[in-house]
Amino acid sequence: MRAVFLAALLLLAGGPAAAADYAPGRPVEEHAGARLDYALKCKGCHGLRGEGTPGHVPRLDGFVGLFTHLPEGRDYLMRVPGVARSVLDDGRLTAVLNWMMDTYGGGLVAEGFPPFTVAEVAAARLRPLEDRKGLRERMLATLRAKGLLAPGEDGIGTSPELRERGGG
Ligand code: HEC
Numbered sequence: 001m002r003a004v005f006l007a008a009l010l011l012l013a014g015g016p017a018a019a020a021d022y023a024p025g026r027p028v029e030e031h032a033g034a035r036l037d038y039a040l041k042c043k044g045c046h047g048l049r050g051e052g053t054p055g056h057v058p059r060l061d062g063f064v065g066l067f068t069h070l071p072e073g074r075d076y077l078m079r080v081p082g083v084a085r086s087v088l089d090d091g092r093l094t095a096v097l098n099w100m101m102d103t104y105g106g107g108l109v110a111e112g113f114p115p116f117t118v119a120e121v122a123a124a125r126l127r128p129l130e131d132r133k134g135l136r137e138r139m140l141a142t143l144r145a146k147g148l149l150a151p152g153e154d155g156i157g158t159s160p161e162l163r164e165r166g167g168g
Pocket of ligand 1: 041056059064077081082
């Protein structure tokens with residue numbers, strides 16, 4: 001009985017009703033749905049604290065905000081496959097992106113970077129990202145050249161075990 005009740009609660013919190021009241025500029029903590037959607041759809045790879053999966057998936061915490069300093073960064077954040085191909089609808093995905101920038105962007109988000117709008121996310125996610133690895137490499141090189149990113153830092157790193165063995 002209790003499990004059924006909890007499942008119903010989860011549905012309520014994450015269902016379309018929770019995303020429907022989303023509007024850019026409104027404090028994201030008012031949207032219970034975004035945090036839950038992140039936990040259900042992104043956390044498996046990026047971690048509940050945005051720490052990523054060392055060696056495989058970039059951390060978001062203390063890193064994702066860097067992309068707001070590049071002209072192509074905004075577009076990249078909406079089109080990277082984990083985002084664009086999410087099963088979340090446009091409204092809920094937009095809420096997750098804005099929640100993510102608030103939660104993990106921290107002080108790194110460029111001043112005046114506007115919240116993502118549902119319309120731009122809806123349009124951007126339809127355009128497949130060509131050569132995303134090359135694009136990411138070029139963006140990171142620009143960030144290093146700007147002095148925003150330490151040499152050798154890529155947000156992914158090697159797993160602690162590999163590091164201990166001096167490999168990777
Ligand atoms: C299956 C694992 C996986 C899932 C699920 C996933 N991602 Fe990702 N994400 C990645 C990987 C790997 C990258 C690195 C770029 C690439 O290779 O696609 C990435 C890159 C990103 C980036 C760009 C940051 C960077 O440093 O390149 C953002 C932002 C992002 N993901 C957000 C999300 C959000 C939000 C969700 C949930 C809606 C999500 N991801 C779901 C694996 C995942």
